[in-house]
Every structure is written in structure tokens, then in C-alpha cells.
Amino acid sequence: MVRVLLALLPALLAQSAAFGPWVAMQVLAGVMGALIAEVVVLSLGQRSVPVAAGDGSAAVTGALIGLCITPLAPLWVSAAGAAAGVVIGKHAYGGLGRNPFNPAMVGYALVLVSFPAHLGSWPAAVGMGEIDAITAATPLDVARHAELARVLGIGVVVPDSDPWPWIGAAYALGGAWLIAVRAADGWLAGGLMLGVVITAGVLHLLAAGHDPLFHLLHGAVLCGAFFIITDPVSAPAGRRARLIFAMTAGALTVAIREFGGYPDGLAFAVLLANAMGPVLERVFGGTAR
Amino acid sequence: MLRAMPGPGPARRPTTDAAVVSQDIVRLPVPEQLLVPLLRGRQRVTVAAGDRVMAGEIIVAPVDDHAVGALAPLDVVVSGERTIGTATALVLAPLAGALPGPVLPPPGDDPAALIRRVRAAGVRGYGGGGFPTFLKLREGRERAIRCLVINAVECEPELASDAALLADDAVGVLAGARAAARAAGATRIVLATAHPDTASATMLSGQGVEVLGIEAGYPGGDERMLAPHVTERRLATGERPTAAGVLVLNVATVHAVGLVAAGLVPCRRFVTVLADGATSRCVVDVVMGTPVSEVLRLVGPAPHDSMTSEGGRMMPRRIEDPSWPVSPTTTGIVVSPSIPTAEQPCIRCGLCVPVCPVDLAPDRIWRALESAATEDARPLGVEACTGCRCCDVVCPSGIALGAAFRRAAADLRESDSMAAAAERARVRFERHEARAQARAERARERRPRRSTGGSRGAVEAIVARARKRRSRSDAGRADLVRHDRSGPGDDE
Numbered sequence: 001m002v003r004v005l006l007a008l009l010p011a012l013l014a015q016s017a018a019f020g021p022w023v024a025m026q027v028l029a030g031v032m033g034a035l036i037a038e039v040v041v042l043s044l045g046q047r048s049v050p051v052a053a054g055d056g057s058a059a060v061t062g063a064l065i066g067l068c069i070t071p072l073a074p075l076w077v078s079a080a081g082a083a084a085g086v087v088i089g090k091h092a093y094g095g096l097g098r099n100p101f102n103p104a105m106v107g108y109a110l111v112l113v114s115f116p117a118h119l120g121s122w123p124a125a126v127g128m129g130e131i132d133a134i135t136a137a138t139p140l141d142v143a144r145h146a147e148l149a150r151v152l153g154i155g156v157v158v159p160d161s162d163p164w165p166w167i168g169a170a171y172a173l174g175g176a177w178l179i180a181v182r183a184a185d186g187w188l189a190g191g192l193m194l195g196v197v198i199t200a201g202v203l204h205l206l207a208a209g210h211d212p213l214f215h216l217l218h219g220a221v222l223c224g225a226f227f228i229i230t231d232p233v234s235a236p237a238g239r240r241a242r243l244i245f246a247m248t249a250g251a252l253t254v255a256i257r258e259f260g261g262y263p264d265g266l267a268f269a270v271l272l273a274n275a276m277g278p279v280l281e282r283v284f285g286g287t288a289r
Numbered sequence: 290m291l292r293a294m295p296g297p298g299p300a301r302r303p304t305t306d307a308a309v310v311s312q313d314i315v316r317l318p319v320p321e322q323l324l325v326p327l328l329r330g331r332q333r334v335t336v337a338a339g340d341r342v343m344a345g346e347i348i349v350a351p352v353d354d355h356a357v358g359a360l361a362p363l364d365v366v367v368s369g370e371r372t373i374g375t376a377t378a379l380v381l382a383p384l385a386g387a388l389p390g391p392v393l394p395p396p397g398d399d400p401a402a403l404i405r406r407v408r409a410a411g412v413r414g415y416g417g418g419g420f421p422t423f424l425k426l427r428e429g430r431e432r433a434i435r436c437l438v439i440n441a442v443e444c445e446p447e448l449a450s451d452a453a454l455l456a457d458d459a460v461g462v463l464a465g466a467r468a469a470a471r472a473a474g475a476t477r478i479v480l481a482t483a484h485p486d487t488a489s490a491t492m493l494s495g496q497g498v499e500v501l502g503i504e505a506g507y508p509g510g511d512e513r514m515l516a517p518h519v520t521e522r523r524l525a526t527g528e529r530p531t532a533a534g535v536l537v538l539n540v541a542t543v544h545a546v547g548l549v550a551a552g553l554v555p556c557r558r559f560v561t562v563l564a565d566g567a568t569s570r571c572v573v574d575v576v577m578g579t580p581v582s583e584v585l586r587l588v589g590p591a592p593h594d595s596m597t598s599e600g601g602r603m604m605p606r607r608i609e610d611p612s613w614p615v616s617p618t619t620t621g622i623v624v625s626p627s628i629p630t631a632e633q634p635c636i637r638c639g640l641c642v643p644v645c646p647v648d649l650a651p652d653r654i655w656r657a658l659e660s661a662a663t664e665d666a667r668p669l670g671v672e673a674c675t676g677c678r679c680c681d682v683v684c685p686s687g688i689a690l691g692a693a694f695r696r697a698a699a700d701l702r703e704s705d706s707m708a709a710a711a712e713r714a715r716v717r718f719e720r721h722e723a724r725a726q727a728r729a730e731r732a733r734e735r736r737p738r739r740s741t742g743g744s745r746g747a748v749e750a751i752v753a754r755a756r757k758r759r760s761r762s763d764a765g766r767a768d769l770v771r772h773d774r775s776g777p778g779d780d781e
Contacts, residue, residue, distance in 0.1 A: 098634070232638040
């Protein structure tokens with residue numbers, strides 16, 4: 001778990017460089033919220049608190065939620081999301097090792113659905129050239145609304161510099177290291193990216209969606225591939241089942257982005273794939289590797 | 290010389306260099322007391338306390354088909370029986386300080402005679418498994434095996450007992466291999482070793498034994514992993530190497546068979562003593578039956594609060610009572626400090642799956658065991674687990690998987706035998722019921738031949754006939770005869 005936090009450092013730096021130092025505060029708020037919730041719940045149980053809380057899984061949940069939430073949101077949103085993720089996403093199912101859903105995504109989805117306004121606006125990236133813009137549409141927002149704008153016949157401001165591919169690369173860097181030291185399963189990471197690329201490719205060919213590279217580099221796909229879908233607890237066992245699971249999440253991400261109601265569908269796609277996890281394990285898992 | 294690929298396992302952990310020279314081995318003397326462990330119910334002691342027994346005489350006899358016996362290794366006086374922990378052991382007091390030479394006539398070339406003697410001498414697997422060797426030789430014969438593999442791989446890190454034997458008495462190993470091959474019907478002998486360049490291996494190679502070099506790593510000595518190297522056939526889960534025409538015996542077991550073929554009683558073995566904090570590991574040549582505490586006393590002090598185990602560091606078998614004797618399964622003695630381990634829950638990382646040498650999925654088996662659904666672990670292959678503990682080594686949560694799987698396999702075996710006993714009882718009951726029913730049926734069939742009205746009806750009929758006769762006698766006798774013949778009331 002400590003290695004996961006280390007692997008998130010490049011992404012933290014990249015996001016801070018793009019959106020300002022408040023990103024770090026959100027991460028801190030998320031981690032605090034998660035740890036406090038973890039200690040409270042563990043002290044209600046019978047396991048020794050220092051031993052159980054020391055596994056670092058709550059800190060990882062908190063950090064991921066902090067990175068996923070826009071720095072413009074109040075800090076309590078991160079903290080609440082992280083706490084909810086730890087309590088409802090993990091401990092309600094029996095604690096470490098027992099949760100069928102990814103705790104970070106449970107927390108994020110809860111906050112997203114409960115406080116959509118707070119999560120809606122990302123800051124204008126530093127160096128975007130808009131002097132008096134505080135918020136600007138993310139490329140995914142732009143992609144979403146471009147169609148609508150075209151129909152309405154109004155222009156859409158497209159930011160000149162786009163920090164998201166760089167942020168994605170930072171996630172990929174940390175993630176690749178995790179896979180190299182066998183702290184994350186490469187099949188899950190590769191499967192998600194493959195699912196995204198294939199689905200986006202098919203839709204693009206049918207002129208119903210954006211190109212695969214756009215989908216891969218924007219939004220939370222790369223973060224999701226290396227840090228979210230790779231949560232071993234909520235993934236099915238068995239290489240084949242894991243590949244199908246991750247590809248399903250990738251496909252659903254693109255589907256929600258293109259046809260659904262949210263700019264970035266990763267959180268819900270992962271949760272839906274988590275729900276399919278046990279069935280996938282039973283059907284594709286086999287009895288051995 | 291064949292070259293083989295290593296099996297899966299944690300990162301290639303090399304076994305220690307086993308260039309053990311004969312002078313480095315510590316030869317322990319015959320102790321004051323020898324203990325012979327007994328299997329209650331499966332073995333029967335044939336001597337009584339106070340008996341003076343000559344070398345080579347039978348002291349323990351097998352009771353069931355799968356048990357072995359025991360012979361006195363030297364002239365002894367039987368002291369009695371003793372309880373060690375939950376087991377019983379026969380206590381012998383040696384009368385001499387040295388082991389005798391051949392004490393029995395050699396069993397000769399007849400395979401059956403050799404196998405019988407191997408059984409009587411109590412030869413079991415010296416590699417740690419302890420499986421009765423006579424059963425393996427017999428099965429090899431029945432399954433018409435073609436190849437005998439001498440297993441000197443000794444993949445347990447730091448153990449050098451087999452290496453010491455090869456260095457010390459390769460000639461004895463060769464004689465044993467030839468005897469075992471004759472008994473089992475094998476025409477090909479292979480030596481599997483991690484050190485194919487030693488003098489012993491070269492000598493054996495010159496005598497017609499094929500030398501198979503196995504890359505040092507753990508695990509690697511399991512017979513199911515060795516068999517595919519000498520045959521084309523891969524074993525299915527649960528299949529023994531004899532199904533592929535291969536019989537694998539530990540090198541020390543082979544040596545013991547050779548001793549039996551020469552009319553000797555196998556009674557010594559090499560044991561590697563490993564102690565944390567001791568100077569280095571030590572290989573001892575010890576008489577089987579010597580208490581472990583005696584070995585440790587002679588070799589080095591055991592610190593307080595330490596745990597003594599039989600075997601190696603990877604697959605230790607805890608010895609509760611240190612007066613437990615050295616037996617054929619004591620490949621090593623490990624003394625380590627008792628450290629409590631903190632176990633975290635399984636996070637399903639799946640790192641245990643690629644390291645399993647028998648292709649099991651430990652993460653899924655653990656899941657089944659965690660939910661107390663031991664039966665669910667059966668289709669996952671938990672009974673094929675060798676207990677190598679490679680999964681323990683890589684588990685980030687520090688779960689003792691190997692031990693849990695072995696316990697689960699034992700539980701499954703026990704529930705199987707109980708189910709089989711219940712089935713037998715059910716069949717017996719049903720047969721008993723069927724017999725009782727058949728008896729009742731037959732009894733019912735016989736009864737309709739008797740009177741349907743009972744005895745009273747018979748009496749009344751006789752009285753009626755008598756009255757009729759008297760009334761007719763007045764009418765005339767000729768008519769009477771005719772009427773009588775066709776008279777009513779005839780029950781027959």
C-alpha cells in the first residue's frame with residue numbers, strides 16, 4: 001500500500017502543476033477523512049487498531065478521492081467522500097479483503113451524486129491563456145457540449161493548452177512502476193485501456209464518438225487503469241476473468257461518456273464492473289490459474 | 290546427462306552448495322536409549338518389557354495392510370513403552386556401543402522376498418514423507434514401471450543430508466538402487482540431483498546410472514515434479530508417478546533398501562541441524578531412535594523460548610516434545626525462536642497463484658476456507674497441495690496458507706472416511722432389513738396351508754360328520770360308503 005502512495009506522487013505533482021497547490025490540500029483532506037473514519041470503525045471492532053489501520057488501504061482510498069475531486073470544491077467534500085468510501089465501501093462489507101466494490105469509487109460516486117454542483121467545475125489550467133477565467137470546461141465537458149453547441153449554433157471556447165494528457169502520463173508512470181514491482185496486476189490495467197480503445201475505436205469508425213486516443217488520454221482513464229481497476233479485492237480471481245472485467249469497465253466508461261449523462265463515466269463503469277465481478281469469476285475464473 | 294527446467298516457486302532461491310566432505314560430518318554414538326515410535330492400532334509390539342532381543346529380531350509387527358514393522362538394530366533390552374505427547378514409543382536399551390554388521394541372511398534376488406524384508410525392517414520414505422517403501426516397490430511392480438529415479442534433489446534450502454549421504458557412501462546408494470530396481474522391475478535408473486558435477490554423481494554415471502541435473506530452486510524435489518523430466522507424460526492432478534512408469538525414491542531410502550538387500554538393518558541416517566544464531570549448519574550421522582534433545586545436546590545448545598521442528602525451514606513439522614526420536618522422516622532439525630506472526634486478511638492480490646508448483650489457486654482456496662466451506666475447496670484441488678509453502682512466502686498479508694491447506698486436506702480425508710463408514714453401515718442395514726423381510730414373506734406363505742377357520746372349525750366339522758354317520762347308519766351301509774367319500778367338511 002505504501003508503494004501505491006509513492007506511485008501516486010508523479011500524478012500529484014502533475015495535477016498540482018496544472019491546477020495549483022490546492023490539489024495537495026484536497027488529497028490531504030481525503031486522506032484525513034479516510035483515516036479518521038477507519039480508526040473510528042476499527043475501534044468498534046475487535047482487531048487491534050494500530051495493526052489494522054497500518055495497512056494503508058484507507059490512505060490510498062483517501063488520496064485517490066482527493067485527486068479525483070476538483071480543487072475548487074470545499075475540502076469537506078473530499079473528506080466526506082473518503083469517509084463514506086471507507087465506511088460504506090469497505091467496512092460495511094466486512095473490512096479489508098471483503099468489499100465487492102472499489103471503495104474509492106463508492107465514495108466518489110456518493111459525492112458526485114450528492115453534490116453535483118461542487119464537483120462540476122475544474123479550474124482553468126495554469127498557462128491556458130485565459131486571464132480572467134477561473135473555471136473552464138475540461139476537454140470532456142467540451143466534447144460533451146460541443147455537439148449541443150453545434151446544434152444551438154454557438155461557439156465553444158476550446159482551451160489552448162491541455163494538461164490532461166500530461167497528468168495521464170504521470171499516472172501511467174507511477175502505474176507502470178507498480179506493475180513492474182508486482183504490486184498491481186498488469187492484466188487489469190491493460191484490460192481497461194484495451195476496453196476503452198476498442199470501444200472508442202468502434203464508435204469512432206461508426207462516426208458516433210471521439211477517437212480512441214482522446215478517450216485514453218483525457219479524464220480518469222489512465223488513473224483508473226493503474227490505480228482504480230487494479231484494486232485486487234474488488235476484482236475477480238483468475239487472469240481471464242480479470243481481463244474481461246477490466247475490458248468491460250473500459251467499454252462502459254466510453255459508453256457512459258458518449259451516451260450517458262456524465263462527462264466522465266469511469267466511476268460508474270468501475271462500479272458496474274465490480275457488480276459483475278463474482279459472476280465473471282464463476283464463469284471465467286476456472287479452478288486454477 | 291539430462292538437463293531439466295526448474296518448476297515455479299518463489300524467486301530462484303539456490304540451495305546451499307552441498308560440497309560436503311566426509312570429514313565434516315559429525316558421527317554421533319549409539320545413545321543410551323533408543324525410541325521406536327508406534328502407530329497405535331496399525332502396529333503391534335511383539336516383545337515385552339524385560340526381553341533381551343538380538344539384532345535383526347522382529348520387535349514390531351504390522352497389523353493392517355499398509356503398516357510396516359520394525360527390527361532391532363542391535364542387541365537390546367526392551368525397557369517398556371513410553372508416551373511422548375500424543376504418541377507412544379517403544380523404549381530399548383542398547384547392550385552394545387556399536388552397530389553390528391549383517392545379521393540376517395540376504396533376502397536374495399526374489400523381489401517379493403526383498404519387499405517383505407523391506408516392510409519388516411520398517412523402511413519408510415527418508416525424504417520427509419515417511420510413506421512405506423514396500424508399498425511403493427510393490428506398486429511399481431504392479432504398474433510395470435520402467436524407470437527408478439533416485440531423488441537427491443533436496444530442494445529445502447540449507448539441508449545437506451542427502452548430499453552428505455551421496456558424498457559418504459555412493460557405492461551403497463548404487464547397490465540400493467540396483468536392488469530397488471530389481472524389486473520394482475525397473476530397467477532404467479536415474480539420479481536426480483542439483484549438483485551433477487560431484488564425484489559421486491560422476492561415479493554413478495560411469496556405472497550406468499543416468500544423471501539428471503535439476504536447477505537448484507525451491508520447490509523441486511517433489512516426485513510429481515521430477516517424473517515429467519524422465520518421461521514424456523505429464524501427470525494429472527492427484528496422479529502418482531507410477532502411472533507414468535516412474536518410481537521415485539529418496540536417495541536415503543534407496544540406500545536403506547540396499548542395506549536390507551545385504552542383510553543389514555537400516556538404523557542410521559544423516560540429519561542436518563539448523564539453529565538460528567548457531568555458527569553454521571551441521572550434518573550429523575545419527576542412529577535412528579536417538580531423541581532429538583540428545584542430538585541437540587551433543588551438537589549445540591538450544592536457546593530458551595525456541596521452537597524445535599523436524600524438516601527444513603520451508604516445510605517444518607513442529608516437534609512438541611524434544612524427546613521425540615530421530616526417525617526416517619527426520620531430514621533436518623531446525624531450532625528457531627518462537628515469534629508470533631500477525632496475519633492480515635487476504636486482499637486477493639493473486640501473487641500466490643503463479644508460485645504454486647501444482648497449479649492451484651491458493652487465493653480461491655483460502656476464500657473457501659475462510660467462509661468455513663471446506664467442501665468447496667475440494668474441486669479447487671486442495672488435496673493436491675504439497676505443503677511447500679511457496680504461497681506463504683509471497684503472501685503480503687502473511688497468511689499461513691500451506692498449513693491451512695494441509696489441515697483442510699486432512700479434514701476432507703477424515704470426512705470422506707466417515708462418509709464411507711456410514712455408507713457401509715447403511716448397506717449392511719439395508720441388507721439386514723431385506724433378509725428380515727424375506728424371512729417374513731416366507732413365513733406368511735406357509736400359513737395358508739393350515740385351516741382357514743382355525744382349530745374350532747375343524748372340531749365342529751368332525752362332530753358334524755360323526756352325527757351324519759350315525760344318522761346314515763340307520764339308512765343303510767352301502768349308501769354310507771358312497772356318501773362318506775364325498776362328505777362335506779373335508780378340509781384337505
